[in-house]
Amino acid sequence: MASRALLAVISASPNRCFISSSWIKIQSSSSSSSLSLHLQRHSRKIQLIGRSYSSETKSSEFQPPDVSSLAETARISLTPAEVEECETKIRRVIDWFGQLQQVDVNSVEPSIRAEMEGGNLREDAPETFENSESIRASIPSFEEAYLKVPKILNKE
Amino acid sequence: MSTTLLRTIQPNQFSLLATALFRRRTGNFSVRCCGSQTTTTHEAKQPSQSRVAPKNHRSNKLDEILKDYEAVIGIETHVQLSTLTKAFCSCPNNYGSYPNTSICPVCMGLPGALPVLNSKVVEFGVRLGLALNCDLSLKSKFDRKQYFYPDLPKGYQISQFDIPIASGGYVDLDIPLEFGGGHRRFGITRVHMEEDAGKLLHSDTGDYSQVDLNRAGVPLLEIVSEPDMRSGIEAAEYACEMQRIVRYLGVGNGNMQEGSLRCDVNISIRPIGQAEFGTKVEIKNLNAFSAISRAIDYEISRQALLYNQGQADQIVTETRLWEEGAQKSVTMRKKEGLADYRYFPEPDLPEVILTQEYVDGIRASLPELPEAKRRRYKAMGLGMQDVLFLANDVSVAEYFDAVIGKGAEVKSVANWIMSDIAAYLKNEKLSINDIKLTPQELAELIAAIKDGTISGKIGKEILFELLAKGGTVKGMIKAKDLVQITDPAEIEKMVIKVVSENPKQLEQYRSGKTKLQGYFAGQVMKMSKGKANPGLLNKILLEKLNA
Numbered sequence: 001m002a003s004r005a006l007l008a009v010i011s012a013s014p015n016r017c018f019i020s021s022s023w024i025k026i027q028s029s030s031s032s033s034s035l036s037l038h039l040q041r042h043s044r045k046i047q048l049i050g051r052s053y054s055s056e057t058k059s060s061e062f063q064p065p066d067v068s069s070l071a072e073t074a075r076i077s078l079t080p081a082e083v084e085e086c087e088t089k090i091r092r093v094i095d096w097f098g099q100l101q102q103v104d105v106n107s108v109e110p111s112i113r114a115e116m117e118g119g120n121l122r123e124d125a126p127e128t129f130e131n132s133e134s135i136r137a138s139i140p141s142f143e144e145a146y147l148k149v150p151k152i153l154n155k156e
Numbered sequence: 157m158s159t160t161l162l163r164t165i166q167p168n169q170f171s172l173l174a175t176a177l178f179r180r181r182t183g184n185f186s187v188r189c190c191g192s193q194t195t196t197t198h199e200a201k202q203p204s205q206s207r208v209a210p211k212n213h214r215s216n217k218l219d220e221i222l223k224d225y226e227a228v229i230g231i232e233t234h235v236q237l238s239t240l241t242k243a244f245c246s247c248p249n250n251y252g253s254y255p256n257t258s259i260c261p262v263c264m265g266l267p268g269a270l271p272v273l274n275s276k277v278v279e280f281g282v283r284l285g286l287a288l289n290c291d292l293s294l295k296s297k298f299d300r301k302q303y304f305y306p307d308l309p310k311g312y313q314i315s316q317f318d319i320p321i322a323s324g325g326y327v328d329l330d331i332p333l334e335f336g337g338g339h340r341r342f343g344i345t346r347v348h349m350e351e352d353a354g355k356l357l358h359s360d361t362g363d364y365s366q367v368d369l370n371r372a373g374v375p376l377l378e379i380v381s382e383p384d385m386r387s388g389i390e391a392a393e394y395a396c397e398m399q400r401i402v403r404y405l406g407v408g409n410g411n412m413q414e415g416s417l418r419c420d421v422n423i424s425i426r427p428i429g430q431a432e433f434g435t436k437v438e439i440k441n442l443n444a445f446s447a448i449s450r451a452i453d454y455e456i457s458r459q460a461l462l463y464n465q466g467q468a469d470q471i472v473t474e475t476r477l478w479e480e481g482a483q484k485s486v487t488m489r490k491k492e493g494l495a496d497y498r499y500f501p502e503p504d505l506p507e508v509i510l511t512q513e514y515v516d517g518i519r520a521s522l523p524e525l526p527e528a529k530r531r532r533y534k535a536m537g538l539g540m541q542d543v544l545f546l547a548n549d550v551s552v553a554e555y556f557d558a559v560i561g562k563g564a565e566v567k568s569v570a571n572w573i574m575s576d577i578a579a580y581l582k583n584e585k586l587s588i589n590d591i592k593l594t595p596q597e598l599a600e601l602i603a604a605i606k607d608g609t610i611s612g613k614i615g616k617e618i619l620f621e622l623l624a625k626g627g628t629v630k631g632m633i634k635a636k637d638l639v640q641i642t643d644p645a646e647i648e649k650m651v652i653k654v655v656s657e658n659p660k661q662l663e664q665y666r667s668g669k670t671k672l673q674g675y676f677a678g679q680v681m682k683m684s685k686g687k688a689n690p691g692l693l694n695k696i697l698l699e700k701l702n703a
């Protein structure tokens with residue numbers, strides 16, 4: 001789980017970047033110091049920002065990554081050495097975003113998603129996965145039909 | 157059904173609010189538990205505990221508060237969809253399956269597994285979006301919402317962030333008369349598609365929790381309202397209407413106890429005239445409409461009290477949990493800054509593209525919705541109470557429509573359904589779909605009474621037999637020889653017999669005890685096995701008695 005989260009944090013590497021331009025725009029106008037979006041309630045406002053981005057391209061400064069807080073958000077613990085190591089890597093990713101910001105997209109129709117073959121929806125027909133036993137068997141703490149986890153009452 | 161629920165909460169509101177208002181001041185004011193009252197040690201000046209007059213449904217205290225403060229309420233509603241499979245995999249979507257059996261690599265977030273969107277989820281999203289008068293996004297997308305919790309195997313929830321499938325709509329509803337009545341329109345900010353998390357069961361003993369992931373990946377539609385509601389009643393009625401719409405559309409079962417319809421309420425209050433909103437508090441764990449109403453009124457009182465005591469700074473952004481037993485809310489967590497969900501577009505799913513033809517097709521297939529039904533019933537001349545009752549449950553409304561479709565008189569049909577049939581359903585714990593009486597036969601029954609073939613009394617008697625066993629009105633009238641006696645000569649014979657058999661009563665009647673007419677009428681009716689036409693019977697009886 002932790003590795004997946006870190007992946008999510010740094011998934012914006014050049015060869016697999018699916019981050020939309022609108023995301024970047026919101027990101028750059030956000031005062032947040034992390035690589036994150038604020039949840040805004042007024043979706044229409046966001047859409048507006050998302051749609052109007054192309055006419056106001058400008059380069060903007062990204063904040064340097066705060067790896068310690070990122071690690072906390074991802075629920076992983078890093079040694080100071082690892083923090084240092086990650087910091088350079090993540091900074092490289094962020095710098096690459098800086099380059100993306102330079103691209104003039106004034107005349108480009110906003111793309112909300114990367115190009116993929118569309119229309120691949122699935123029929124609503126149930127199919128039971130036959131090897132679910134092996135999934136259950138691989139769960140480290142499984143007791144009496146349930147996953148057993150530490151008691152956590154406070155979400156987020 | 158929901159209206160009934162709300163009705164039942166009335167008497168309790170006084171005590172609830174009184175509790176909220178006085179607890180801090182007195183320190184030892186008792187809390188009511190599920191209607192049973194513990195003793196109060198302090199003579200707090202409470203409003204009268206007598207039954208609330210329908211119009212004055214709220215306590216005077218709350219009305220007083222609302223003279224100085226305005227409550228601003230918004231609701232997030234999660235609707236679990238009644239699809240056969242989960243949102244992004246083919247695992248069966250069955251409530252109540254054996255724990256952790258409806259799982260696969262996709263919903264368990266195993267490496268390499270790819271989600272594929274269920275077409276029904278899109279269809280249901282469009283249906284609900286249209287029903288809520290929203291604009292649809294012909295192009296929308298999914299995003300990942302990251303958070304860590306044991307009920308979320310992937311470490312993120314697939315949701316829609318900045319481009320929901322539907323936005324900018326509204327819903328119209330009628331407030332029941334006993335809560336002041338009136339028509340309301342509440343804005344709908346957005347409707348978006350997402351997946352549910354698993355179910356966490358917290359053990360009362362022990363320091364662990366149990367997780368069932370059958371629900372992980374089950375499709376949801378989240379409806380976000382505008383902050384347009386101003387009271388607990390309005391919010392509860394809004395939630396009722398969401399349930400009705402979901403059921404009318406057939407996109408979900410809307411069952412609050414099972415968690416198929418979940419409401420989270422955001423509430424703040426501000427002094428009237430103040431432009432900016434107050435601090436927003438979220439309330440969770442509201443699994444009944446009455447809980448929504450009461451939790452909000454409690455929260456309004458709590459916040460107003462803090463304002464009045466000059467402690468408005470103690471109203472903080474937090475999530476509170478409603479405790480149904482204690483009828484109060486408690487802090488669940490205080491939020492420091494906004495939750496950081498690190499949304500980004502879901503790379504494993506393509507954008508969701510709708511064609512105008514697809515949307516138009518769904519629009520054309522929408523059923524008549526609750527608001528349209530209510531307006532139509534109103535236009536037929538039915539009173540608001542009848543209208544709200546009949547339109548509340550889609551099955552009842554369909555039944556009603558089917559009976560009047562057979563030409564039966566509207567008001568009679570409404571009366572039969574709302575009185576005897578409703579009572580029968582309640583006693584037998586049945587839904588209207590379970591009864592054996594077809595709409596055709598109810599129409600026949602009403603017609604048979606109207607044209608005098610049978611008496612109203614006999615009509616009621618055979619109604620219950622038809623409800624339980626089915627059959628036809630004509631067949632039953634014939635088999636049981638129930639045809640009303642409308643022949644004056646035959647009725648006269650019976651009247652003469654009864655009068656002659658009761659000389660004592662006749663003497664009393666003639667010496668002024670005219671109330672005894674009822675006694676004679678009853679005897680004749682008994683003799684006719686309930687079949688004598690009551691009008692004729694009384695007419696002839698009077699003639700003979702006064703002869």
Ligand SMILES: [Zn+2]
Nearest residue numbers: 245247260263
């Ligand atoms: Zn699955």
